[in-house]
Amino acid sequence: MKKKIIGVIALLIAGIIYFVFYHTRNTYTTVPLDADAIILIDAKKVKRQYISDLLTHPSAWFKKGPENSAFLNDSGIVIPDFFQFFHLKNSSLTEWYSIFDLKDQQQFLKFLQSQKFKKLSENVFRKDHAFIMVYDNLCIAGTSKIGLESIHKQVFxxxxxxxxxxxxxxDKGIGSIIFNDGxxxxxxxxxxNSDEMEFRTNSNxxxxxxxxxxxxxxKSFIETELDSENMRLLSSVFPFKNLGDAKVDYLKANADLQQVNDTIITYEYDDNFNEIEKNTVRKIVQPAYVVSLHSSDPEKTAQYFQDKKWINAQRQFVxxxxxxNVIEKKKNDFEIRSTGKSIQPSLRMNENYIFITNNELLYSHLKSFxxxxKKIISDIDYIFYGHKDQDYYVKLKFKESELPLVLRW
Known part of the structure; x- marks a missing residue:
């Protein structure tokens, strides 16, 4: 009799584990047609990894969870088996969105109120950098208000x-990111992993x-070296697009951050209405950089820059x-240098990469975060993008900690 009871309990536990950590109800997800980057996260795999890391790190057992943990509990949202986040073509690099089904709209509206979201219009709400549109049984969330209405029209x-x-x-890892450039x-x-996130193609x-x-x-803040194909793929990262049309087939750049004094001149008036100049000095952070653009047809490139008005009368690459800054033509290269503190170009490695290291000087620009x-950003050590042949690779390396990533913050 005891063996039967134990057997039944074991089956019940196995069933609970299966339905909580493995069973998926709906593997399909919807994104707008003009999404050029889509991130998919397997919620079940993340949950399994969370439990596994939690069991092996007792110090985190009594750690207070994140403030917005209620978002995944009684918020009125249908928790999907796969979370999706997407970026719209021709939008800012910082604009990302997601779509959720609602099981109870009124419950979700109460949740937004409890989380101190401000109502911007009849169905749009905001808190910090999060914007949410509620429409019938749908919730569209994003880091900007700009794309919400367009997404709403497209998904119907x-x-x-x-x-x-x-x-x-x-089918591998905890998720996938799909790029589609047309x-x-x-x-x-x-x-x-414990202190890094890796994004890689299938070949490994x-x-x-x-x-x-x-x-x-x-020791640079940014180092990058890209050929024309990678410049095309990553055009949204750079302020200057269409370099392919300018016959630029190679880019090499490096930059450092520096803190400098910036003087602001204002004017006041005394009791006799005499003008008094007042100088205010403030510390600002700005990059010192050098960018080299190699062209297969330098004359055509120079003409393209002129036609686009990318170079002004002071020889600045605007x-x-x-x-x-100042731009100079050197044979088949165009070199753009920031004025002020000089910086030497780094050695060419004949690779395709972008490398960004964390820098404390960045934190002065995080006042609205x-x-x-701020904690998440400060914990980043570096970001690396690499490409060779058919292999693409991205690494977000975080500073070492007693806790793995899934248990931090």
Whole structure:
């Protein structure tokens, strides 16, 4: 009799584990047709990894969870088996969105109120950097208000949306990120390790360690080297697009951050209405940089820059927002340098990469971020993008900690 009871209990436990950590109800997800980057996260795999890490790190057992943990409990949202986040074509790099089904709209509206979201219009709400549109049984969330209405219109038209089978796209790792630039599509699998996130293609042949080891020695804030194909793929990252039309087939750049004194001149008047000049000195952070653009047809490139009005009368490359700078033509190269503190170009490695290291000087620009967002950003060590042949690779390396990533923050 005891054996039967134990057997029944074991079956019940096995069933609960299966339905909580493995069973999926709906693997399909909807995104707008003009989404050029889509991130899919397998909620069940993340949950399994969370429990596994929690069991092996007792110090986190009594740690207070994040303030917005209620978002995944009694918020009125249908918790999907696969979370999806997407970026719209021609939108800002910081604009990302997601779509959720609602099981109870009124419950969700009460949740937004309890979380101190402000009502911007009849169905749009905001808190910090989060914007939410509620429409019938749908919730559209994003980091900007700009794309909400467009997404809402697209998801109700079959011809303007994609229905993806997330399970087939996330057969490795905890998730997947799909890039679609209109000419080709790339799928990178997401691995979550103790202190890093990796995004890689299926082949796994790319070895990032040798080049990262070299880049860590440069001490630069940014190092990048890209050919024309990678410039096209990553055009949304750069302030100057359409370099391919300018016959630019190679880019090499490096930059450091520096804190400088900036003098603001204002004028006041005394009792006799005499003008008094007042100087106020403030400390600002600005980059010192050098960018080299190699052209297969330098004359055509120079003419393209002139036609686009990318170079002004002072020989400044005005497309780069960090002014002032100066551009010089050197045979087949165009070199753009920031004025002020000089910086030497780094050595060419004949690779395709972007390498960004964390820098404390960045924190002065995070005043509008929440404490939790600042904590996450400050914990980043570096970001690396690499590409060779058919292999694409991205690593977000975080500072070492007693707790793995899934248990932090």
């Amino acid at each position: 038209k079959l011809s303007q949306k994609n229905i993806l089978d997330a399970a087939s796209l996330v 000419k080709s599509s790339y799928n990178l699998y997401i691995d979550l 042949f790319y070895d990032s360690e040798p080049i990262i080891a070299k880049l860590l020695k440069t 497309v780069i927002p960090f002014q002032p 929440t404490l939790r967002e």
